[in-house]
Amino acid sequence: MNIGNQISNIRKEQQLTQEEFGRLFHVTRQTVSNWENEKSYPDLQILVDMSNQFEISLDTLLKEDSKMVKAIDKERVLGTIKHEKSIIDFFTGAGTGIVASCLFSPDSTIRTVAIIVGLVMIGIGWYKKAKCDKKVFKYMEEHEEV
Incomplete structure (x- = not known):
């Protein structure tokens, strides 16, 4: 599974809109959309923040991407x-x-x-x-x- 799908799944499991998810990490809704569609990637610090926020290991987030x-x-x-x-x-x-x-x-x-x-x-x-x-x-x- 790629990082875009991982982010989308996490966001949906948490019942967050792209805008709400973006606010958690100080980015726009469009940025979250770009991550989910793999037009861009979150930087390493945001990945660490996601890992901490949702208690998911970085290994799980990145392993197959x-x-x-x-x-x-x-x-x-x-x-x-x-x-x-x-x-x-x-x-x-x-x-x-x-x-x-x-x-x-x-x-x-x-x-x-x-x-x-x-x-x-x-x-x-x-x-x-x-x-x-x-x-x-x-x-x-x-x-x-x-």
Whole structure:
């Protein structure tokens, strides 16, 4: 049974309209309808709230809906990648800024040290990017649609 059917069954067993059900989880009637018709999925926190509210295990809610589990897994991976990308952007951007700003300053020991620090930061950014790309490609290979 898929998550949409599970939500519909729970709601009907509790004798709740879609609007009443939505109010419990601070979403609209349309959102509940989309869940039930599998046009979208509730986020993980709402699933936990449903589990607590109706005393149904998450395992029961999700067990047979591999599509939902894949969607949650994909969301988690994309969040991790987005976080890693912001770190990469920081290192490469800050390093580039440091190096570029040093190009217009007079020769000095401080300038040399700043250029080295900037280049190291760029190197860290590139290294992290290579690791992140490797993770993305591995994830894509593992989850490739046949």
